Amino acid sequence: MQFTFSEETEAIRQIVREFVANEVEPAAHWIEEHDEIPREIVEKSQELGLFGISIPEEYGGLGIGMVGKCAIYEELGKTHNGFTTLIGAHTGIGSVGIVEIGNEEQKQRYLPKMASGEWIGAFALTEPSAGSNATNLKTTAVRKGDRYIINGSKHYITNARDAHVFTVMAVTDPSMGSKGITSFIVERDFPGFTVGKTEKKMGLRGSHSCELFFEDLEIPAENLLGEEGQGYVNALKILANGRAGLAARNLGSCHYLLDKSVQYAMEREQFGKPIFEQQAVLHMLADMAVEVETLRWMTYRVAWMTDQAMNVIKESAMVKLYASEVYNRIADKAVQVHGGIGYITEYPIERFYRDARITKIYEGTSEIQRNIIGTQLIKEYSGKHSPTRIKK
Known part of the structure; x- marks a missing residue:
């Protein structure tokens, strides 16, 4: 069991370390006061490939393993946690589902834009009645022909204010309990999708968590992520x-x-x-x-x-x-x-x-x-x- 980093990973780690120390950390107090990540820091992060560290090279990402990703995450953790969460939620729960579970068509559609940071990812599981008890979801998805109709809401969704791509969990068969939950890829501009208020939090300024509302939201059946009933x-x-x-x-x-x-x-x-x-x-x-x-x-x-x-x-x-x-x-x-x-x-x-x-x-x-x-x-x-x- 070795934790040594490849030369490429070590080089990226050093670049991230310098970026954090020279550009992000000096802006930390500004981020805290304004509850916003400066646009120039986001753009620099895109240039460095930070939004693509979880995405394979064939889709425009860095294509590095978990040890390499952790080396980068460790450096990101040494600065403002709001900035770190923007990157971490996108490259973690916001994109991993498509990378690990998505089919080739879904990967081709979403991952290149997510790797570049053009599209930000978010993960939508938590609801007012379903936090730790994730099987108590109330959001439903009903299939009608070649589409699913989603109704319900989510809250405390990290990156929601800025995200374009959401991995959403919804109930497709209420009689099946956890086996009746299905996962979907939802785009921000789908009709019937609304991002609600941004929550005011104790910490993590610059990282925005919001409510989500689905009102007869129609998504194409090809946006089913994995198989029906496998969402949990x-x-x-x-x-x-x-x-x-x-x-x-x-x-x-x-x-x-x-x-x-x-x-x-x-x-x-x-x-x-x-x-x-x-x-x-x-x-x-x-x-x-x-x-x-x-x-x-x-x-x-x-x-x-x-x-x-x-x-x-x-x-x-x-x-x-x-x-x-x-x-x-x-x-x-x-x-x-x-x-x-x-x-x-x-x-x-x-x-x-x-x-x-x-x-x-x-x-x-x-x-x-x-x-x-x-x-x-x-x-x-x-x-x-x-x-x-x-x-x-």
């Missing part, structure tokens, strides 16, 4: 595929916070000496470093397993759970190390603290990840051990 399975695959990437983004943010905390502890003096000489501060830095390094190994192990086409249901849930929990702990310690300055909006620490909180909720809450892990453990042990009968 497709959703699980799409979400599981993106968890290593999400962990890598969190890893980058944790590394950023650790760097800032160490630097501040060396510069800040109290009681006549740098605060890192206070054992309490030194221990916080040590704990942060241990968790960053542990997260790094977990992230790249799951990424490597994904590239080997191994079953990563349990491991991807583990890394998503651990990454989000670690990010929140490290953000909290970073505020504590920085003291009052860590609570001031002029400095980045409090922004990361706010942004970290959503990672324990979106793309599967921490509680759902624990359910997945526990269920997989029971399956594994049920296969290894026969039930023990108690003799009377």
Whole structure:
């Protein structure tokens, strides 16, 4: 098991690192104040191919594996999380479904424009009555001839304000439960499709989440993604595929916070000496470093397993759970190390603290990840051990 990067990936990683440090990070405060990603940063991201990191080369993407993608995501995580989410949601759950499940005609139609960043992708599963309980969807899709008619709504959909292509889950057979859910590719300009209000959030400024409304929305039958009744399975695959990437983004943010905390502890003096000489501060830095390094190994192990086409249901849930929990702990310690300055909006620490909180909720809450892990453990042990009968 090796996590070494190819020369091409290492070169791209260095380019992304410089782009983040020289262009995105200086604009972070502006993004926070205006809740917008500057157009020039989006255009530069398009030029660098960042919107195509999950898309095969034959469709205009970079065609790199999960380990390579995580190397890039890690660098993106070291700056404003709103910008990182724009890229990550597009290259993750926004496009993976078409890449992994779409037929050739669908790939030819959508992936080149998504790879260039001309079309942004989004993933529409969550509804007012269906969050963690994804099988409780109310949005319906009824086939009529060569078309499907979709009615219903979604909310908290990342990238919705700017997206052109949506992977939408809807119920095609209410009597079948999870096996009655089907996935579709929906374009923004299809009649009957409306993007609702942009939600005002605690964090992730510049990343826009909106409501979606479908009112007798007609889509051609060829926009069925996969097979009827496979939508719930497709959703699980799409979400599981993106968890290593999400962990890598969190890893980058944790590394950023650790760097800032160490630097501040060396510069800040109290009681006549740098605060890192206070054992309490030194221990916080040590704990942060241990968790960053542990997260790094977990992230790249799951990424490597994904590239080997191994079953990563349990491991991807583990890394998503651990990454989000670690990010929140490290953000909290970073505020504590920085003291009052860590609570001031002029400095980045409090922004990361706010942004970290959503990672324990979106793309599967921490509680759902624990359910997945526990269920997989029971399956594994049920296969290894026969039930023990108690003799009377």
